[in-house]
Amino acid sequence: MSRSLLLVGTGLVGGSFALAARAEGLFERVLGVDASSAAIREALAHGVIDAEAPPRPEGVAGVCVAVPVAAIAEMVRYAAAVAPGVPVFDVGSVKKPVLDALEPHTPATFVPCHPIAGSERQGAAAADGAMFRGARVVLTPTEETDPEAFATVQRWWQAVGAETVTEDAAVHDDLLAVTSHVPHLLAFALTRLAADAGALGHIGGGFRDFTRIAGADADVWSQILGANAPAVSRRLDEFSERLAELANATRNDPQALRSAIAEASRVRRGLDADR
Template sequence: MPAPPVGVVGLGQLGGSLAAALVAAGRPVQGWDVDPAARDAAAARGVQITRELSGVVVLAVPLTAMAGALDGLTIDPDATVTDLGSVKRPVLESVGRTLGGRYVGGHPMCGTERSGHAAVDPGLFTGARWALCLEPDTELPRWLRVAEVAMAAGAEVVPVTATEHDDAVAAISHVSHLLAAALAAAAAQAGPLALALAAGSFRDGTRVIGSDPAFVRAMVEGNAGPTASALARVHQQLARPWAELVADGHAVVTRQGGRRTVRVPLDRAALLSLGRAGGAVTHRLAAFVEGWVPEDRAPEDRLPDRA
């Protein structure tokens, strides 16, 4: 069967990059954006600009606009709807409540501090992890359709629940934005000499807070509970003896480990086990998906090579 079309609502950096990647992969892509310049840029890349969307519909709009993203558009009644939002529980409670099993929450772990259609990069998703939510009422065939879209764009799919996703990204993404803001503000308090001497480590540590402040606020406030818990863990780490803290942090980021290929049946529990083990899906097979888990996991946490 031919792959279903993909309709992208919002053609800025993420949505425009996804549309461009899928066009390059040979997928039929429709799209819409309220900005005429974004529509024109997408059309020049081979996207069919239309308000009538079908197949897999991707909401690539800010969190604050997610609930009304489909207003004024004609969506095929059988379309599967997903999103690229950085927080999942609020979208599940709004879009998911309306669409039920037709909605599959998603979040590609990529992007830069830039935004808008001028920041489109067809290679943005290559090698990226793409969290894809499997809730109790998620229809597995629809989950697989969205997973195939993510993999067609070059990403690896991590099966999660919305709650697991929000807890995890609070620790590795949302707190990072707050720490970057704090580092920048503290350096400014130190005076112009400190800022004049700032080099690579300061630039790397503050890069993400160059993002649109409205985007960052919506992200951390939309995931306030998990972000506060993750920030508390950072405070606890900073209270440790500095030598121990430096050694432990260094060990985490320099740890080497390989990947072990696994095949997982098309079953919600098995897929979620793959994600919880730190692995990802890379290919769709007939009755399985193929993926990997980290090689250095404890034996009791390992998945079988063949399910």
């Protein structure tokens, strides 16, 4: 009986993990589950999965749950039921609400994960086996998480080239609000303002880069933002305060404006130097 990965959600991120994991020899086969039969066909056509999973898949050695946030808890329960004792992990951008939804019967084999990777593209056709190389993957186990399952999942991520860090789920959600969720809201708002202002003819590379994340999927992102609404609101308030300071400096204090820009520029250039 072959050693299989059960991939629940055959989209971009899950598909990329499947490609990478099979290339590294972590699994011999990939069995796919998806609510959309078109997604299953796409994943089969691009060699991301070997077959659609039967109702009772056999030989499952790991389960990757790569579905939109609102469906993760239900799919984790499904995975723990069809593959008891086997490590199960998700790839969602929000962790605490998923854990809360699983309480009080969180499967010990569930290891909550968030690979900070991906793109605004979608679907198995865009899956990329190199997606996690050099990426950070945050694992947010609880006291109930089985240490063996945790160690196995951590090893899988490292095998596909990721750097793993372990963190409290709420801390993760707060930091991601800053680096991902709030920026998405800003990009959505700016894209719509530019369209309504009739300004889309006057864009260069800066606008394209800034708004690239606005091309994201509406279902996926409305669920992420809704699930992390408290942290997003808090960080958005902080952001708005800082923006108001910058706006005030723009009108009244050239030196303060220059200093603030110089500081931001120094930080941002440092990120490129780090690579």
